[in-house]
Amino acid sequence: MNRWRDVAARFAPPILSFIAGVVLWEFVGRHTNAAFLVPLSETVDRLWELSQSGELWDQLASSLAIFVVGFVLAVIVGAPLGMLLARVAVLRRALDVYITIAYATPLVALIPFILSLMGFGFAPKVLVVFLFAVFPVLYNTVEGARSLKPELVEVAHSFRSSEWALWREVMVPYTLPFTMTGVRQAIGRALVGMIAAEFFLSSTGLGQLIMSASQNFDTAGVLAAILVIMVLGLVLMRIGRAIELHFARWRV
Amino acid sequence: MSVAELDQGRSSTLLPRLYAGVAILVFWEVVVRGFAPPYVATPIGILLAVPHVIVDRAFLLGGAITLAAVAEGLVIALIFGTVLGLVIGQSKLADRALRQYINACYTLPMVVVLPLVSLWFGYTGAARLATIVFAALFSITVNVADGARSVPQEYLEVARSFRSRPWRALFEIVLPAATPYFLAGLRLAAGRALIGAVVAEFFTAIPGLGYFILYNSRTFHHNEAFVAVLLLAVFGVGFDVLVNEATRRYLPWYRRDEIPV
Secondary structure, eight states: OHHHHHHHHHHHHHHHHHHHHHHHHHHHHHTSOTTTOOOHHHHHHHHHHHHHTTHHHHHHHHHHHHHHHHHHHHHHHHHHHHHHHHHSHHHHHHHHHHHHHHHHSOGGGGHHHHHHHHTTSHHHHHHHHHHHHHHHHHHHHHHHHHTSOHHHHHHHHHTTOOHHHHIIIIIHHHHHHHHHHHHHHHHHHHHHHHHHHHHHTOOOHHHHHHHHHHHTTOHHHHHHHHHHHHHHHHHHHHHHHHHHHHHHTTOO | OOHHHHHHHHHHHHHHHHHHHHHHHHHHHHHHHHHSOTTSOOHHHHHHHHHHHTTOHHHHHHHHHHHHHHHHHHHHHHHHHHHHHHHHHHOHHHHHHHHHHHHHHHHSOGGGGHHHHHHHHOSSHHHHHHHHHHHHHHHHHHHHHHHHHTSOHHHHHHHHHTTOOHHHHIIIIIHHHHHHHHHHHHHHHHHHHHHHHHHHHHHHOOSSHHHHHHHHHHTTOHHHHHHHHHHHHHHHHHHHHHHHHHHHHHOTTOOGGGSOO
């Protein structure tokens, strides 16, 4: 009996509140101006249409291409650079303040510059995603590698470990969990960068889906695209957290 | 770290930093002069633009408007975010019922709401304010909820044993315990709010620092536009420093590494 009550207490509130949300959306949507909000059912219909016509999948693929390329580049550049900065103390001292500044600066502000320099193609969008994603990776890697206990390096040196072995056996395993925290943060930021690039550079992908819908006052289309992006965000976040947790087990 | 090490650290940090800064600027200047069109911003060009930009009405007004909007949005987000966070942190039922919505809104890239808010509020300052609030609200909520949850249960039990009123427990136990988390959330929220303001101005083309950047970069005044980017960076970094200082001074018991960001 008690077990059932526990299960109910755990799952009833989210399910009920989800149903309440659906009902509320449907109700409000039916009783307001269509330019303001449309019912959920209409939004889902629109989503179905977009999916049937293949437009949704084309645009999703185009967005993901930008996301993946920019994000992977950010990790490839950010993680090794961060470890290098941590290993070479002079470099770290020289650069950490600039990294912090870049981390705290709203990088969206650079989009107009990127637009007038690089135009409308694929590369400028990838650059935006890269810029959004690289600093969390870099910052967390440096912070992590910095907390590496000097004793570990000293022991390695005492055993006449080569530089290569030191990296392979100490630096990388120790720092990777921190890098993965950065990777998790970077996923969220890269997603913002992807949409911002698609809004403000040239309309492609999911950004275009939203933009063209909103220009046609197609509220259902806007909401449908937002739903897709929301689900995409939740899925990516879940992946990010799983990666972070996987590596967190290494933490000492 | 010993005091001697700290001293040594300070003096041996300044010079490398200075060299690196100069190297970055020189590299930038040379590359742009060598390979980029003449309108592209360079450090010297930006420096020369500073005197006339900082007396430019559009720049001053834009900076003031954007900063005021960010402040207003942050205050709104603080009030609602804290209340929501406390409710979720204190009540398991509310947590279970609302978490899915808050997670969904928190992970939703805030840029996405721009078409929607401009549909709802028009191309006005209200749309910008709504974007700022949306950008800031959930990082405060999530962090305050974490903070309220982190209150040691024994403290609350002791308070109850001594028949303390609920509001006293709230103000004297829960809120102080949640404060460091709240500050961490505030730091995140301020950064997101600033981004929200800029993207809203890009999108709706209403006056502000973001629009100043957009306008000047479109008319090929990159140096002037970059001065505004620098001001944004100052806002961003300045707020970080402010919160860190406040934490160190007023909450000396709190160590940054205890809180997952």
